[in-house]
Amino acid sequence: MEPIIQVENLTHTYGAGTPFQRSAIAGVSFQLQQGEFLGVIGHTGSGKSTLIQHLNGLLKPTAGRVLFHGRDIWADPKRIREVRFRVGLVFQYPEYQLFEETAAKDIAFGPKNMGLDDTEIQRRVEEAASFAGLSPDLLDKSPFDLSGGQKRRVAIAGVIAMRPEVLILDEPSAGLDPAGRSELLQNIRDYHARTGGTVVLVSHSMDEIAENVQRILVLSRSGVVMSGTPHEVFSRAEELEAVGLSVPQITKVAMELRRRGVDIDPAVYTVEDLRRSLLALRGGGAGA
Amino acid sequence: MLKDITLGQYFPGTTPAHRLDPRTKLILVVLYIIALFAAESFVSYGLMALTLCLCVAVSKVPPKSLIKGLKPVLFILIFTALLNVFYTPGRILWQWWIFRVTIEGIFTAFFMALRISLLIMGTFLMTYTTSPIMLTDGMESLMNPLKKLHVPVHELAMMMSIALRFIPTLIEETDKIMSAQKARGADFETGSLLQRAKAMVPLLVPLFISAFRRADELAVAMECRCYHGGEGRTKLKVLRYRGIDYTAFSLGALILAGVIVLARFGL
Numbered sequence: 350m351e352p353i354i355q356v357e358n359l360t361h362t363y364g365a366g367t368p369f370q371r372s373a374i375a376g377v378s379f380q381l382q383q384g385e386f387l388g389v390i391g392h393t394g395s396g397k398s399t400l401i402q403h404l405n406g407l408l409k410p411t412a413g414r415v416l417f418h419g420r421d422i423w424a425d426p427k428r429i430r431e432v433r434f435r436v437g438l439v440f441q442y443p444e445y446q447l448f449e450e451t452a453a454k455d456i457a458f459g460p461k462n463m464g465l466d467d468t469e470i471q472r473r474v475e476e477a478a479s480f481a482g483l484s485p486d487l488l489d490k491s492p493f494d495l496s497g498g499q500k501r502r503v504a505i506a507g508v509i510a511m512r513p514e515v516l517i518l519d520e521p522s523a524g525l526d527p528a529g530r531s532e533l534l535q536n537i538r539d540y541h542a543r544t545g546g547t548v549v550l551v552s553h554s555m556d557e558i559a560e561n562v563q564r565i566l567v568l569s570r571s572g573v574v575m576s577g578t579p580h581e582v583f584s585r586a587e588e589l590e591a592v593g594l595s596v597p598q599i600t601k602v603a604m605e606l607r608r609r610g611v612d613i614d615p616a617v618y619t620v621e622d623l624r625r626s627l628l629a630l631r632g633g634g635a636g637a
Numbered sequence: 638m639l640k641d642i643t644l645g646q647y648f649p650g651t652t653p654a655h656r657l658d659p660r661t662k663l664i665l666v667v668l669y670i671i672a673l674f675a676a677e678s679f680v681s682y683g684l685m686a687l688t689l690c691l692c693v694a695v696s697k698v699p700p701k702s703l704i705k706g707l708k709p710v711l712f713i714l715i716f717t718a719l720l721n722v723f724y725t726p727g728r729i730l731w732q733w734w735i736f737r738v739t740i741e742g743i744f745t746a747f748f749m750a751l752r753i754s755l756l757i758m759g760t761f762l763m764t765y766t767t768s769p770i771m772l773t774d775g776m777e778s779l780m781n782p783l784k785k786l787h788v789p790v791h792e793l794a795m796m797m798s799i800a801l802r803f804i805p806t807l808i809e810e811t812d813k814i815m816s817a818q819k820a821r822g823a824d825f826e827t828g829s830l831l832q833r834a835k836a837m838v839p840l841l842v843p844l845f846i847s848a849f850r851r852a853d854e855l856a857v858a859m860e861c862r863c864y865h866g867g868e869g870r871t872k873l874k875v876l877r878y879r880g881i882d883y884t885a886f887s888l889g890a891l892i893l894a895g896v897i898v899l900a901r902f903g904l
């Protein structure tokens with residue numbers, strides 16, 4: 350199957366030609382498959398935000414190409430706006446972009462820009478709010494009266510309401526409390542499962558990525574250093590540590606157990622996995 | 638995008654032009670402007686242009702970025718030049734209806750354009766080689782005598798350095814909010830004037846909210862560190878004139894004197 354987004358040799362230099370020139374990403378290539386849940390991870394400043402802003406044409410590559418459904422998105426700059434509707438991007442700290450009188454109106458901003466009629470907009474606002482985990486009674490409130498977490502959900506709903514084929518979220522859980530964080534991630538997982546859409550989750554937290562995605566792209570020093578399933582990536586713990594990232598907490602536990610002589614696969618990355626492999630071990634040890 | 642605004646941008650460096658005391662640079666710019674208005678002939682304008690070129694060479698600021706600084710005033714430049722070409726009385730070169738081109742007019746227009754360009758580039762050279770903080774420090778120190786007249790010099794300087802400090806932050810913020818709204822299909826570039834003004838709402842509302850929030854946070858942070866105005870406040874970097882400043886003053890005075898003498902001889 351043809352990948353939905355293809356990135357070829359992407360390079361972006363900020364402030365080219367000034368004393369503040371800085372190359373944020375260099376020679377990045379990867380493919381995003383239809384319906385997949387991809388995680389992009391890297392330490393702060395590794396170019397994650399820069400990279401994803403290319404996927405919907407907010408930034409123009411200094412060199413390289415971005416193909417959406419096989420077509421270079423910059424081939425016709427007039428159609429870039431259409432790409433933005435089809436590749437939805439939720440910025441980091443999106444709550445700072447709210448501006449309308451009510452949450453519902455703010456969510457409707459994207460669909461309105463698409464030129465949809467009122468009943469369709471209404472339907473999408475409700476649908477998006479439910480995906481983002483917003484209770485309907487919040488929709489008529491001013492976004493500025495909501496809590497930080499609720500504001501963020503409004504902003505996320507604002508992008509989901511455009512029904513994008515690809516939903517990209519830049520560190521959606523940054524700055525939330527642990528409960529709000531896991532709830533939001535659950536909402537995103539549900540969104541992926543229910544719509545079958547393509548989702549890209551950007552994060553600098555290994556634990557968060559490990560529990561959610563099907564494939565991981567590891568960025569470091571403006572390039573892709575690794576990519577593969579969580580299992581593949583986490584079995585290369587030393588390399589991850591070399592680029593300043595760590596493996597998930599639970600993988601560390603497994604590695605330590607292994608070092609102490611417990612015979613388990615060290616590349617486990619969720620609590621459930623570890624529980625299962627430990628139980629299997631005990632079951633085997635008890636000699637059924 | 639917005640980041641490309643060069644206006645008043647500081648190019649860090651360690652050249653003699655960067656090392657001068659900010660007060661020296663402020664005074665020299667004033668002297669330069671006075672000299673520009675005293676200049677009357679090719680010789681004196683040549684001297685002024687040469688001075689600027691030497692200063693640029695010393696500062697290692699790319700000349701291209703200085704010329705870029707002229708862009709915003711290009712319209713005014715051309716407009717005043719044209720007015721001068723057509724409305725200066727003198728020997729008529731060419732005439733059509735109410736338009737009359739005189740030789741004097743062409744000269745005046747040329748000198749006028751040159752004067753404005755040199756003035757702007759000279760001022761920009763100062764802002765390019767002096768960090769905004771140093772610049773406000775210098776201004777505060779130069780305006781100190783006004784304190785006797787109960788002018789709130791320190792407060793004005795503080796307001797100015799805060800404003801300067803937050804310009805890049807606000808530009809960055811504007812960029813970010815613009816991108817975020819563009820991601821939802823906002824269109825800031827096309828449409829009628831009214832449509833474009835309306836399109837600014839999704840940008841301006843979040844921008845103002847965040848500016849007020851920042852102001853609030855900054856005020857609290859300053860109060861937490863016991864800021865209470867200028868009285869008895871010492872400086873982290875005390876301004877002091879050094880040998881290089883005296884050399885620069887002497888050169889500046891020499892050039893100003895030269896231009897005035899030249900003007901006396903009608904050159």
Ligand SMILES: Nc1ncnc2c1ncn2[C@@H]1O[C@H](COP(=O)(O)OP(=O)(O)O)[C@@H](O)[C@H]1O
Nearest residue numbers: 363371373391392393394395396397398399400
């Ligand atoms: N608008 C910008 N102008 C200049 N430099 C930038 C800009 N945005 C990001 N950078 C620089 O590019 C690099 C990558 O940034 P970013 O993509 O935001 O990384 P991440 O999202 O992984 O933290 C950083 O070093 C950052 O300083």
Ligand SMILES: [Mg+2]
Nearest residue numbers: 397398441519
């Ligand atoms: Mg980022």
